[in-house]
Amino acid sequence: MHCTVVGAGVLGLSSALALAERGHDVEVLDKAQPGAGASGKAAGVVSTMTWHDDEFALVQETRGRLGELISLAMIEGSPAARSVWKPYDSITVGAGPSLRALDEMHDRLERLGEEPERFDFREAAAQFPGVRFAPGEEVLVAQEDGAVEPNDLVQLLLGRLENEGVSVRSGVEVRARPDAEAVVVAGGAWTPGLLSAWGHPVAAKAFRTQLASLAWPESAGAATEAPMVHDLTRGFYARPESEGSMLAGDGTQLRSFDPDAYDEAADPDFVASIAERVVQRFDAGAEARLRRGWAGLCVGTPDRRALCGAVPDADGLWVLSGDNGFGVMRCLALGERLADAVDGSPDAALDPARFRGVGDDWPLREGFGWDA
């Protein structure tokens, strides 16, 4: 089948790869460059500390597929293969009301075959020097988490697509519906507008989220020795970026944004509040300095799960979006699910038909479910 994929972010590229591997004739079109949307702005955290069993499975499958991609790219001598993935200790910190979320994640990890560790604040302080824990806090440690460098992931995917004979064209803005047997819209934050313009609105809204890169003081040792931290107490996450810097994010604004008219710079308020939280959580935080801050758009859905499958009442039109802020860590599995749907086996839990008739009157919620 001839398939046109609109959008060369991680979701579009992953679905193009899955379709091509199944023998479809695939092309990818992007109005900018591959990775120019949310994908190139992501923190790249990959964590199985999710809010739902099926989400856990999508992350785990993506991690497995990523390992295969890295092996193939190593054989081909791709430089991105060496830098795309870094494993990190990964801790989720909770206290008081957020302990319930921590308990749920803990149960899920054990039930689904991982071996998480759980510490009280004293044990955690001994295990993770440089990280500050307050009395009453508890810590869940995942064993298999890490981070991808999103631009390296885009390069790996482009390399695989080239091998599969898929053409990826940059600078091609799709306005009218392309003439292909299957059109897959994976346009990130532009997806809801594009599908509405074609007469097929879907239950998805773009929301804004922010990230800061902080220069880590040399006196604290390499930032890469710090764990990734999901801080349920203070509502932010941080992950080492390189020897000398740390990414810290949150600043999520749960209202709709226009992808063609939003501020891509971080808000001063966000920078000030993330700095405060980093100081409270890390010994080195007080000496950390802002390198840069930025914002990007993610796509939320009413149930915080992806939109992956046929667009209702539109022959030959498919959608892969609704990342709810965590599309990198699930991209390769979602690409497979999209290709399953095109081949006639949709995943009912992700099928856009579940929102038929839902309209626009639903609230955006934090994607990771830390509030669950």
Ligand SMILES: Cc1cc2nc3c(=O)[nH]c(=O)nc-3n(C[C@H](O)[C@H](O)[C@H](O)COP(=O)(O)OP(=O)(O)OC[C@H]3O[C@@H](n4cnc5c(N)ncnc54)[C@H](O)[C@@H]3O)c2cc1C
């Ligand atoms: C600050 C920030 C931090 C994040 N951190 C993480 C994280 O730690 N872990 C994680 O898993 N996820 C994270 N995310 C989320 C992640 O970035 C997204 O889930 C993911 O990138 C979505 O990929 P996508 O392919 O759907 O969209 P995009 O990457 O936005 O790609 C969409 C593409 O479609 C193209 N396009 C749109 N309209 C058209 C058109 N009409 N014609 C042609 N091309 C078009 C765009 O140019 C763009 O390249 C983060 C996001 C942000 C903003």
